[in-house]
Amino acid sequence: MSEKFDAIVVGAGPSGNAAAYTLAKAGLNVLQLERGESAGSKNVQGAILYADALERMIPDFRDSAPLERHIIEQRMWVLDDESFIGTHYRSEDFNKEPFNRYTIIRAQFDKWFSGKVQEAGALVVCETTVTSLLRDDKNRVVGVQVDREGGTIYADVVILADGVNSLLARKADFHPELEPKNVALAVKEIHFMPQEVLQERFNIGEEEGVVIELFGKITNGMMGTGFLYTNKESIAIGVGCMLSDFKDQKTTPYALLEQMKAHPSIKPLLAGGEMKEYTAHLIPEGGYKAIPKIVGDGWLIVGDSGMFVNAVHREGSNLAMTTGRLAAETVIEMKEAGKDMTAANLAEYRKKLDDSFVIKDLKKYQDMPDIFHSNRQFFTTYPELVNRSAHSMLHVDGVDKKTKEREIFSSFKQKRSLFGLMGDAYKLWRAFR
Amino acid sequence: MIKVEEKLFQNRYRVDAGRPHINIREPEICAHECKTQQCAVCCPAGCYTLEGNGRVVLIADGCLECGTCRIICDEHRNVDWEYPRGGYGILFKFG
CATH class of the missing domain: 3.50.50.60 (FAD/NAD(P)-binding domain)
Structure with missing residues (x-):
């Protein structure tokens, strides 16, 4: 040539x-x-x-x-070890053509x-x-x-x-070479199952899809997130964390994925599926400052x-x-x-x-990576606190709600202090504004 | 104990026999100077294993070509990392 x-x-x-x-x-x-x-x-x-x-x-x-499927529902789950608290947003508007997002x-x-x-x-x-x-x-x-x-x-x-x-x-x-703090390592599996099973499981129709974003204890304190996407007759499930964090701990990426798949809220979604590929990939997440x-x-x-x-x-x-x-x-x-x-x-x-x-x-979002790198409470303490608060309110045991509220507030103060809480709120506001 | 081999077994590869695309530059550095040997923890394909005598062994056949080992070796820069020849290495069926 x-x-x-x-x-x-x-x-x-x-x-x-x-x-x-x-x-x-x-x-x-x-x-x-x-x-x-x-x-x-x-x-x-x-x-x-x-x-x-x-x-x-x-x-x-x-x-x-x-x-594969157009997305009609977005779920965001914040997970503790055995629970999650989350929001689901589903709209019939997402079922109107032209569709905006697809798996x-x-x-x-x-x-x-x-x-x-x-x-x-x-x-x-x-x-x-x-x-x-x-x-x-x-x-x-x-x-x-x-x-x-x-x-x-x-x-x-x-x-x-x-x-x-x-x-x-x-x-x-x-x-220069990429820095570990500017890349995330994500591992993923694809699990196949009959289309009807998948649709019933996620409460969706023939072409419709669901996205679940996962956040909290699943990353073992590392800065990262998990995800679950519905394809036509398969589910993609994965987890990714910053390489600088992987470097400082002893869990392998595939063990982290296994641990997430075994979470009691996630496991039933994969039941009966057949894993047909395991992949890994780096994601450049350094943001604006790392361009x-x-x-x-x-x-x-x-x-x-x-x-x-x-x-x-x-x-x-x-x-x-x-x-x-x-x-x-x-x-x-x-x-x-x-x-x-x-x-x-x-x-x-x-x-x-x-x-x-x-x-x-x-x-x-240029400040976001730095804020999350230096404030691990967003990946550990808060997911735990919000889950336990929800649990306390929903567990009916004869204790009055006012007392429960006081207990919840004091558990937040104990873990993060009043200034810590205010500081965290400010940091999040600054990162997202 | 999770066996990564069982996961990799599902993947499709065309191995370039005898021509690994990743090499450890100085095995002595891994054995004697590297305190953490995090390649053995972080490699998502388990290509790096630790031997009893403190040496690190690399078998790149199951490599997913992510680049993790090269980037985390930022203290010693002891990983020689190239892409496989065209057409060789991991061939994702789904990606």
């Missing part, structure tokens, strides 16, 4: 596919390289698809994309998206690992080196959509490799698709204006991001 392309996209996840699709659609000569045997075979997500980001590129995606199975979805990329005219080559970036004498990126014979390929610009580890950006010294340099001479970074994940709202794939699309639009503009792919010209991508929900949302 000695041909020169307008653009090379490394990786065929949501950000890479969005970038390659947008570029090819505009008529650019695009090569997309993927190390898996097909698009999606190396990719892991919960997974929820947020329709909006995809709809902006492929308005009729619902006609052909492999979608998907990434291996299938990414393959579909890749098909759309190819239809748009990009050349997609799988089973090919990019080993390094090619630089010219002025240190500009001019192409990639792949692990195939004669694997030197040139392009005007390279879009790095190579995922959270982004080895290419690290080898090229664009970024690395994302443009340079001849290169742009999109998706997970750029830390584009809103951990608070469990959004990532929509940020990935949006960053991929905006990077591609920047490249198209430069190409049309006859401008070089220099860092100064490509900085337009950063401007586009600043104007989008991507940077606005990440900025809004």
